[in-house]
Amino acid sequence: MTGSTSDQQAGAPHAPLLDYYAAPQARAGFVRDIFDRTASSYDRINGVLSFGSGGWYRRRALRRAGLRPGDRMLDVAVGTGLVAREGAAILGRPVDVIGLDLSLGMLAEARRALPIPLIQSRAEELPLADASVDFVSMGYALRHVTDLSVLFAEFRRVLRPGGRVLVMEIARPESRLGYALVKAYVGRIVPALSRLAGADSRTLMRYYWDTIDACVPPAEIMRRLEGAGLAEVSCWTELGTFRAYMARRA
Numbered sequence: 001m002t003g004s005t006s007d008q009q010a011g012a013p014h015a016p017l018l019d020y021y022a023a024p025q026a027r028a029g030f031v032r033d034i035f036d037r038t039a040s041s042y043d044r045i046n047g048v049l050s051f052g053s054g055g056w057y058r059r060r061a062l063r064r065a066g067l068r069p070g071d072r073m074l075d076v077a078v079g080t081g082l083v084a085r086e087g088a089a090i091l092g093r094p095v096d097v098i099g100l101d102l103s104l105g106m107l108a109e110a111r112r113a114l115p116i117p118l119i120q121s122r123a124e125e126l127p128l129a130d131a132s133v134d135f136v137s138m139g140y141a142l143r144h145v146t147d148l149s150v151l152f153a154e155f156r157r158v159l160r161p162g163g164r165v166l167v168m169e170i171a172r173p174e175s176r177l178g179y180a181l182v183k184a185y186v187g188r189i190v191p192a193l194s195r196l197a198g199a200d201s202r203t204l205m206r207y208y209w210d211t212i213d214a215c216v217p218p219a220e221i222m223r224r225l226e227g228a229g230l231a232e233v234s235c236w237t238e239l240g241t242f243r244a245y246m247a248r249r250a
Contacts, residue, residue, distance in 0.1 A: 002087050006231065007016045009150040010147065011146075011147035011148050011150065011224070012024075012146055012147060012148070012195070013142055013143045013144075013145060013148055013211070013215050013216055013221075014143060014211055014214035014215045014216065015214060016048050017207070017210050017211065017214065017243070019183045019205075019210075020207055020210075024047045024088070024169070027146065027236055028102070028122070028146060029248070031056050031102070031144045032103050032239070033171030033196075034108070034200060034204050034207065035079075035101075035102075035103035035105060035106050036103050036104060036105035037105065037200040038092055038105075038197075038198070038200050038201050039054065039105030039106045039108065039109045040105075040109065040202045041081065041102065041194075041197035041198065042079065042080055042105075042106070042109070042201075042202050043080050043082070043168075043195060044194075044197060044207075045190070045201055045204070045205060046080075047084065054082070055082070055086055055090065055188060056138065057085040057238075057242070058082065058086045058168070059089065059090065060090060061088055061089065061166060061236075061244045062083070062086055062087055063138065064178045065135075065137075065162070065164050065165075065166035065244070065246045066123075066135070066164040066206050066235075066246075066248075067087060067090050067137075067166075068090070068091075069090070069091055069092050069093075069137050070091075070132035070134075071091060071096065071135045071231045072093065072096050072098075072132070072134050072135070073087045073096060073097045073133065073134065073135040073136075073137065074097075074098045074100065074113065074126070074128065074135070074136045074137070074158065075087060075097060075098065075099050075136075075137045075138070076099065076100050076123045076126070076136060076137065076138045076141070076155075077100070077102075077123060077138055077140075078099030078100055078101045078106070078107070078110050078118065079101060079103075079106045079109075079139070079141070079187065080106060080109040080110055081099060081109070081110035081113045081116075082114065083137050083138075083139035083168070084097050084099045084110065084114055084116060084137075084180075085113065087115060087135075087137065089118070089167070090250070091101070092096065093115065094114060094115050094116045095117070096117075097114075097116045097117075097129075098117045098118075098119065098133070099114070099116050099117070099118045099119070100119045100120075100126065101118075101119075101120065101121075102120065102121065102122055102123070107120055107156070107192070109195070113139065116120070122156070123138070123141070123145050123151055124145060124146060124147055124151050124154060124156045125233075126155075126157070126158050129156045129158070129234050130158065131157075131158070131159065131160045131161070131163075132158055132159055132160070133158050133159060133160065133163065134159070134160055134162075134163045135159075135163060135164050135165075135166070136155045136158065136163070136164070136165050136166070137165075137166045137167075137168075137169045137193050138168070139168045140168055140170060142167055142169050142171060142209070142215075143169070143193070143211035143212065143215050145173060146214065148216075148220075148221065148224045149224050149227060149228060152165075152224055152225050152228035152230065153229070155228070156228050156229050156230055156249055159249040160249070161249055161250070162191060162248065162250075163248070163249045164249075165225070165230060165246065165247040165248070166244060167221075167244070167245040167246075168242070168243070168244050168245075168246070169215075169221075169242075169243045169245065170186070170212050170220055170226065170241055170242060171212070171215065171217070171241055172212060172213060172215070172217075172244070173240040173241050173244045177241065178204045178241065182212075182240075183213070185209065186205075186208075186209045186212065186216065187206075187209035187213070189190055190205045190208075190209075191205040191206045191209070204207070206235070212247060217233055218245075220242055220244070221235075221245060222235060222245065225245060225247045226247075229249075229250075230247035230248065230249060230250075231247065231248050231249070231250040232246070232247060232248045233245070233246070233247045234246050
């Protein structure tokens with residue numbers, strides 16, 4: 001399923017998954033298109049995938065990472081607005097949250113749910129000024145970018161001094177039993193259930209698991225955060241698979 005490791009060595013979160021697209025260069029287009037096609041059903045699928053943890057987990061992670069009223073927050077890969085919604089509740093002013101996504105379909109769903117500024121852009125090319133936000137978040141989309149080092153350098157560039165980063169992700173459990181359980185649930189049960197929402201939703205969830213399975217380990221993600229010049233890098237783990245990476249611009 002995977003291609004050459006050269007794509008990974010260049011900074012990608014995983015090697016190409018050529019069962020889904022013909023060449024590494026086609027990955028970004030595939031990701032944009034599959035999220036466009038599944039945007040209207042994404043929240044229902046995500047509810048199954050997140051074991052019902054949803055809003056309370058995101059809200060707690062944002063607070064733990066240091067988000068507080070008065071901050072200006074950028075939510076990268078905003079999707080349907082699940083993380084941005086919790087950020088707006090903490091900040092008390094939706095206008096203080098900016099949502100960014102490559103998928104127009106996802107942005108349309110976010111626009112229906114949230115009165116926040118929304119921008120279409122690649123995560124690795126943030127169209128914001130230097131030192132313009134206090135907090136950058138990304139929820140479960142790290143595996144879909146093309147270069148972790150470029151991404152994290154952009155996070156650092158747009159953060160004000162002292163600004164915080166929170167990246168929430170799902171990682172492969174380290175224990176054999178944990179891996180087997182998560183693979184069975186995320187890799188088989190969730191795609192099967194997602195078929196009820198359409199073939200594209202099933203493909204998305206199959207791809208979701210394959211990116212989790214192929215993703216670089218947490219230690220590499222932390223190394224790249226540090227390599228981008230971010231400080232106080234840490235990783236908070238729950239249930240062996242939910243990861244919250246936190247860092248600060250010194």
